[in-house]
Amino acid sequence: METSAIRMFGVHGLGEVQPGDDLAGMVAGVVRAAGEKIGENDIFVIAQKAVSKAEGRIVRLDSVEPSAMARRWAEGHGKDARVVEVILQETRRVVRMDRGILIAETWHGFVCANAGVDNSNAPPGTVVLLPEDPDRSAEALRRRLEAAFGVRLGVIVSDSFGRPWREGLTNVALGVAGIEPLMDCRGQKDDFGRNLQVTVIAVADELAGAAELVMGKNRQVPVAVIQGLSYRSEGSGRALVRAPEHDLFR
Secondary structure, X not given: OEOOOOEEEEXXXXXXXXXXXXXXXXXXXXXXXXXXXXXXXXXXXXXXXXXHHHOOOEEEHHHOOOOHHHHHHHHHHOOOHHHHHHHHHOEEEEEEEEOOEXXXXXXXXXXXXXXXXXXXXXXXXXXEOOOOOHHHHHHHHHHHHHHHHOOOOEEEEXXXXXXXXXXXXXXXXXXXXXXXXXXEOOOOEOOOOOEOOOOEEOHHHHHHHHHHHHOOOOOOOOEEEEEOOEOOOOOOHHHHOOOHHHOOOO
């Protein structure tokens, strides 16, 4: 992957996404209306919340019956037991439940707060879940967007995660299509001629984080376009999930 300059812009005017909406068609429409030109190898970064809404990954809280565990946790920490129950249902493994914070490993393998369950920018009385298969979502969006614009594209489905030992949230790539999410520099030489032995760059995460600067959680801009990268490989977001046998903190 090579570049000498990158251009990014947010896609404005998408509006509220509803279950069953043709998200790719909506994105293509507002990009054309804005007069933006989409070229070969451009990358669309699309917020998970918009993808999940289009896919109907919305749970009405009045349909949820909390378990005893969810009720105990909620009562002890001032939480909504129904939301806690949805989080537990989306959880493969509870990593930490402490001081009112629930860190969980999702069924996808992501480790994040509340198993990705979120009520921000969600219709009242609901929570939004992560896509069932973010890579599949990214690939479906890529195919529709490539058909719309007639060029080869990349797609990243992004979400904001916290990080151990670091303050603040940053966007990361959940689903990836059309680009290689990791840049393996092992075997290359550093400036002093030494072989790099462990350097693997999480390119998809870096692109997702950069795109957040022109997107934002409260500006109704769930899509960004990144231009100027040259790439010729495929990959998936699953490649960014560290295997349990390599996880020193499990």
